[in-house]
Amino acid sequence: MAMKSLQSAFSSILLTWFEHAGRDLPWRHSRDAYRVWLSEIILQQTRVEQGRDYWVRFVEKWPTVEALAAATEDEVLRLWQGLGYYSRARNLLAAARQVVEAGGFPQTVEGLCRLRGVGAYTAAAIASFAFGVPAAVVDGNVYRVLARYFGIDVPIDSTEGRRLFASLAQELLPPDRAADYNQAIMDFGATQCTPVHPACLLCPLAESCKALGEGRVEVLPVKAGRTKVQERRLSYIYLRCAGEVAFHRRGKGDFWQGLWEPYLMVGREGAVVESEGTVVGYENLVQGKGEMVLLAHDVKHILSHRRLLCDFYFLEVQQKPVLPDDYIWIAEPDLDDYAKPRLIEIMLQRVEEYLGKN
Numbered sequence: 001m002a003m004k005s006l007q008s009a010f011s012s013i014l015l016t017w018f019e020h021a022g023r024d025l026p027w028r029h030s031r032d033a034y035r036v037w038l039s040e041i042i043l044q045q046t047r048v049e050q051g052r053d054y055w056v057r058f059v060e061k062w063p064t065v066e067a068l069a070a071a072t073e074d075e076v077l078r079l080w081q082g083l084g085y086y087s088r089a090r091n092l093l094a095a096a097r098q099v100v101e102a103g104g105f106p107q108t109v110e111g112l113c114r115l116r117g118v119g120a121y122t123a124a125a126i127a128s129f130a131f132g133v134p135a136a137v138v139d140g141n142v143y144r145v146l147a148r149y150f151g152i153d154v155p156i157d158s159t160e161g162r163r164l165f166a167s168l169a170q171e172l173l174p175p176d177r178a179a180d181y182n183q184a185i186m187d188f189g190a191t192q193c194t195p196v197h198p199a200c201l202l203c204p205l206a207e208s209c210k211a212l213g214e215g216r217v218e219v220l221p222v223k224a225g226r227t228k229v230q231e232r233r234l235s236y237i238y239l240r241c242a243g244e245v246a247f248h249r250r251g252k253g254d255f256w257q258g259l260w261e262p263y264l265m266v267g268r269e270g271a272v273v274e275s276e277g278t279v280v281g282y283e284n285l286v287q288g289k290g291e292m293v294l295l296a297h298d299v300k301h302i303l304s305h306r307r308l309l310c311d312f313y314f315l316e317v318q319q320k321p322v323l324p325d326d327y328i329w330i331a332e333p334d335l336d337d338y339a340k341p342r343l344i345e346i347m348l349q350r351v352e353e354y355l356g357k358n
């Protein structure tokens with residue numbers, strides 16, 4: 001089939017597929033830019049199944065962008081807790097304030113790109129879903145579907161690949177069906193042409209799919225290079241004194257910015273210094289003659305581009321040791337009020353189990 005007719009067959013088959021197989025997602029019932037934008041930020045690094053509940057909770061708590069803009073960072077981080085990639089939550093609040101200040105959401109891709117946390121993909125999604133702008137989305141799903149269907153082996157993470165896929169995606173987009181088409185291709189990649197075990201046998205595009213015809217489904221799309229994963233070792237102490245625990249808020253320039261964590265001890269052989277200036281030696285802490293108990297060793301936790309290896313300790317002291325200035329003592333029943341990363345929630349469960357036994 002010639003390229004042009006292949007392209008028009010692709011778009012119309014995809015739209016027909018979408019009519020009966022598209023996902024029914026709560027934010028699709030409205031073209032309200034606030035709801036659309038919120039869903040896109042939540043879904044940036046989160047699966048739909050997990051993001052759906054968070055979206056509902058956000059909309060219930062803050063039904064309008066004005067309401068969200070008036071929230072505090074702590075409130076937003078608390079509701080975001082468990083979703084990971086916390087810079088999204090901070091950007092969400094900053095962007096809500098930008099929108100309120102500007103008197104409403106921008107209605108162009110360029111204008112939307114100026115909002116904090118909104119890149120080219122998110123801007124195209126919001127512009128097409130909320131305002132019907134004919135801008136094609138290009139995300140991992142789109143790369144995969146296009147690379148397979150058109151049999152393209154140019155690496156998707158190369159400059160050439162990014163240009164080629166962006167222009168092909170734009171050519172394929174029917175200008176009068178921008179929102180439907182963008183949703184269709186994303187759904188198709190998420191549920192039909194999946195990264196592993198795509199449902200080729202039941203695929204409406206199978207007849208003209210290049211990758212299927214050439215036996216290259218498993219090798220497309222091609223990626224040039226993988227980002228190196230950095231390993232970090234962290235040792236946390238649940239440092240407790242008279243029912244209070246030492247916690248501090250993580251600062252700028254590292255992951256989990258703005259979230260709370262217990263005392264971070266560094267000092268194991270080969271450990272990476274987590275944060276200079278917040279390190280106090282173990283000797284200082286045990287002046288209170290407490291006994292350090294190892295609750296868990298080498299707990300693995302994966303972040304984007306980072307693999308954390310963590311130890312959890314418990315230490316009860318009779319006197320509060322002198323800690324760096326950014327530490328505060330929090331009464332244990334109040335710990336729920338502080339936004340924490342998932343890893344620290346896991347640590348708190350271990351502490352609870354330990355205290356339950358002792």
Ligand code: SF4
Binds near residue numbers: 148149192205206212
């Ligand atoms: S035939 Fe398979 S590889 Fe080709 S578009 Fe359909 S699901 Fe994807």
